[in-house]
Amino acid sequence: MSGTWGKNIKLSIFGESHGSAIGITIDGLEPGLEIDIEAVKKEMDRRAPGRSPLATARRESDTFEILSGYFNDRTTGTPLCAIIRNADQHSKDYGDLKKLMRPGHADYTGNVRYKGFNDYRGGGHFSGRITAPLVFAGAIAKQILANKGIIIGSHIKSIEKIQDASFEEIDLNEDLIRKLSYESFPVINKSSGDNMQELILKVKKDLDSVGGIVETVILNLPSGIGSPFFDSVESHLSSIIFSIPATKGIEFGKGFDISALKGSEANDEFYIENDIIKTKTNNNGGILGGITSGMPLVFRTAIKPTASISREQHTVDIEAHKNATLSIKGRHDPCIVPRAVPVIEAASAIAILDLMLDIR
Amino acid sequence: MSGTWGKNIKLSIFGESHGSAIGITIDGLEPGLEIDIEAVKKEMDRRAPGRSPLATARRESDTFEILSGYFNDRTTGTPLCAIIRNADQHSKDYGDLKKLMRPGHADYTGNVRYKGFNDYRGGGHFSGRITAPLVFAGAIAKQILANKGIIIGSHIKSIEKIQDASFEEIDLNEDLIRKLSYESFPVINKSSGDNMQELILKVKKDLDSVGGIVETVILNLPSGIGSPFFDSVESHLSSIIFSIPATKGIEFGKGFDISALKGSEANDEFYIENDIIKTKTNNNGGILGGITSGMPLVFRTAIKPTASISREQHTVDIEAHKNATLSIKGRHDPCIVPRAVPVIEAASAIAILDLMLDIR
Amino acid sequence: MSGTWGKNIKLSIFGESHGSAIGITIDGLEPGLEIDIEAVKKEMDRRAPGRSPLATARRESDTFEILSGYFNDRTTGTPLCAIIRNADQHSKDYGDLKKLMRPGHADYTGNVRYKGFNDYRGGGHFSGRITAPLVFAGAIAKQILANKGIIIGSHIKSIEKIQDASFEEIDLNEDLIRKLSYESFPVINKSSGDNMQELILKVKKDLDSVGGIVETVILNLPSGIGSPFFDSVESHLSSIIFSIPATKGIEFGKGFDISALKGSEANDEFYIENDIIKTKTNNNGGILGGITSGMPLVFRTAIKPTASISREQHTVDIEAHKNATLSIKGRHDPCIVPRAVPVIEAASAIAILDLMLDIR
């Protein structure tokens, strides 16, 4: 199984890249919530393809239709289903994919898992396109969180070897995070961003691709969200973040680097300021024992280079059951990282909202 | 909520560090399974405290009693519950913890989450001690996997800045992995291991602590395990691995480093050898599209330095609601990494078994 | 929450009576299953309104569109979503329902539950119309079961005080059950059925309604399906059967009447015939200890009279917060029982399939 997630907010996702429609059902939304449809569209647009020379040429308006759970411009509290019709499909580009397994893609593993019956066109249900409904759901979750003052923002921490500044080095104020959340290529240092975009255009010309790291922060989270063990904030967040195709790692706070510190360096000492308990450092990224501490929640997601590249690659032909070569002809992103940003934010908004509803 | 996990194998964990007993109920085990009790004890011993100068002086035999689900030396198929009585408790060591929040620990967040009613002694339900039942369950899962030829092994990839070799650099043969799985301080290069242990003893003398990285491999996994999206192998594994206290990051295959590669470098090209489809490289760590590829499943877990250190630290007194200092007197591990190894293996064995049961 | 159900087969249902579409996502179907679309349509037609003078005049073709999970005329194994557009809506018939609570309906409880934000038109998400997607899913489940030789059939055991024969009194052969499953008004004794239909037309003229009891049998179920306690066949079946609007009771085997027997009468004695273990009687309805015995699974479902009647009724006006009277103008069934039959069969097919997938 693959398509359901959540405890208090239950998601059910469906669709294939070249099927008739993709969509999501969200169960557990509070009744009476006014959804800012324009804001949802804006989030959808951040992810939508065909918006920039950095992205795939496939052009999808990603127009959604809400089928249920929404009445008189408010949520009803019953399951809300939204679908997005697929439009600009070039299915014939994918004819060979039935037998030639694209390296780095799920063609082969999907074929084994589903005994050859999966829709292989454009990656089918494995396509990054299926994250569009997730962004839809996340956009609603973001609004609910925003109503509580909680803000989620990200920047592109790195593209290949080019680094942006880190959230650790700067003042994490709401204005900055909000500003980042509107940008199509969010970075802290504009010059790093320029270099990154230049690199992406270059690898595109080279028929190659690059990956990167996204750093995300959630501000104004109350302390006490999450649970020990199986419902830790890290467990819950990572389970949905790893649902996003191309994700290969996640780390919280100092993450892997915390393993190179001494305890006396890593421990975040507590202090009281203006009657509020804070920590001097935030090496734990706002989470202690699986529960939020009230400090900014910080995590980083590693995104691999787009698996689709136009260069010839070695692979296997599973029909002939022999070695072969493949040149992928479909349209694809030279770098998926900018489009992954809104998906990561959406997924984390949903995870946080779901955990908050545990607290009574 | 915190204590339940799984789809086909359902775990229910309970207990506090200084309560009368800790334990776990495992639902969904196949009937008729002979459990090698000695092998379970060996796994429990790998995690048990008081075994080495590298570890805490708290001595617990971690003797388990199986209360149900086990009859005539075989599983019955109905829920199997095992408990471990707590023995060597020095609860008075923890008197201050009611009000003085240990930095890096869950004292503060647990207090907020549970409105001050949580058992604070020794970290209560947040204690690493609660991983003992997880190792029990994992030892059974390991046996079930071993019956199918699947082997899980780990080594300590780094302690603070001291590095062992990587699984990437060596031949991943079953003998090596099996050998590692019996060692109390598993490393590839003995000299790295010596240096690591020396460092741990040194920081112990310095009243400090260190963390590290554990690298785990699962050999002989069939292809086709896992699902896209919410039930990806990465989602499922990370959700249980992050249940382990002190975990701050997880990455699969090349992990974060894959983000610095080009697509042409990162893509694992397929080929056929002896009629089996393999990939030339394994940058994706044996997982594509959330599903196993048949290549070794490789992941790394970042473990932070033990939060308990004997040095004086700044903190807050939540009763007086003011700044304070704290010197932790309880016994603790200068480095939790060696004892985390069997827990990570246990958790991953359970996650993999749970996913395998999805496939019919 | 309301819209998700199942363990191995996960359903996610959505929609409102007068919204744009209703639908269902089915996750966990095996890949490669050829669906007999005509057979699905036939099941949908059995439930569809406007087919008979016994039913509501609302005419819906209940044409479904499969959006995902279906490729080259077979299931892909990934989530299958189907939607049904609403067509023949007379929403203005329901204008008063915003404030006048229909007795016997969910208008009032839905208003409280959803704080007045639920879609009240035609009962909204509470409408019996939402069972159409359930019949869709059940039609697929029935086909999967039929491939294993398992047959589900029902008859109308009673309408008001008019009784049909009981499954207990007759020979439960496959031919009869199959024959019943094609009929729009399935009864064992044609004359009882005639009397029932006459009564329904009479109460319709009287602006009143009637209910009844549906008796269902599942033949050729293997023994060993289900589990003790929380996953008993009765628990699983009843949880989905009570999802069907208007259901007020369920009983298995002899049901409530078994409470009037002695143990020596109620116990189903075992014997061996042609090497197969059977029971002489089947008072337990094919279930012992929550698990199928291999005998026919028999249960009865009590359906209340349609709550919508055209007679003037006393009620409350929740806007004015005072007593009021109401005459319902919408179209409605004088008796919902015949249309409930395919829904009950669909729900039980899904429940049984879900439990069968537990057995490995």
Added chain:
Amino acid sequence: MSGTWGKNIKLSIFGESHGSAIGITIDGLEPGLEIDIEAVKKEMDRRAPGRSPLATARRESDTFEILSGYFNDRTTGTPLCAIIRNADQHSKDYGDLKKLMRPGHADYTGNVRYKGFNDYRGGGHFSGRITAPLVFAGAIAKQILANKGIIIGSHIKSIEKIQDASFEEIDLNEDLIRKLSYESFPVINKSSGDNMQELILKVKKDLDSVGGIVETVILNLPSGIGSPFFDSVESHLSSIIFSIPATKGIEFGKGFDISALKGSEANDEFYIENDIIKTKTNNNGGILGGITSGMPLVFRTAIKPTASISREQHTVDIEAHKNATLSIKGRHDPCIVPRAVPVIEAASAIAILDLMLDIR
């Protein structure tokens, strides 16, 4: 699987009749709850065996030990596990049960389900004894509900053909319900109760058994609890009630009898009294559209005669695979109904609490 239940309150049950201990883990309890241990014991005593000539002679004190989740006389909010050691086992009474399948019991179906590896002694995990932990959990749930003014009470509606009065015929006041909830043989009419008890003693002498019907009411439930479809009050309640061994039917309000009414009779008309919306009748048993209406929630549970009777019965020997006869020697209840009462109340308390936690 069999042992887990619930959404907000998660139960995990384990144990066998003749194993070392039985128990339950309850996850999701609010922190800081003072448990009235004496009241829990009283509930346990209502179910415990060996208390009356009407019940089995097996004498178990059913003394529970709380292992976790309880600190300084209050719940911690983390998983609460309690175990009950088995004491008075006569396992040799059950030697034959390995091969001779008791009619009406789960011996045969359990053997098939668990491939012969289940603990057959005393019914093993299928034993009614496993309901003791459920009563423990229910006793806590009852206290939480009582803190909100919600009261659960039952009476024995019938034993075999002897009827008590019905809740429908009397004034459902709190005092009566509370009084019933303390009695070991709760009835409305003392004389009916006397006749019932006389009958039970008589059938005991006849080496036979009887069943009956339990009628339960929940008073002071707020309106708006529950959800349409899969989380209807009926779905949730029935799924846990059918977990109780020997249950063969459940009905709400008028239940099966509502099917013999006209809509104009069955519909519960609304009216306002003292500013509160009520219904004149309560044929729907306090539930409309799966959601509580604020009227008393009424349901009846059909309990079959104890399957264990001392008379010789026909059965099969599954080792020799041939017909055989069996005389059950173990101690058993001539009528399980009185001991089922506290179990039904416990189960319904848990179900209602779980649903109430959905409402925010």
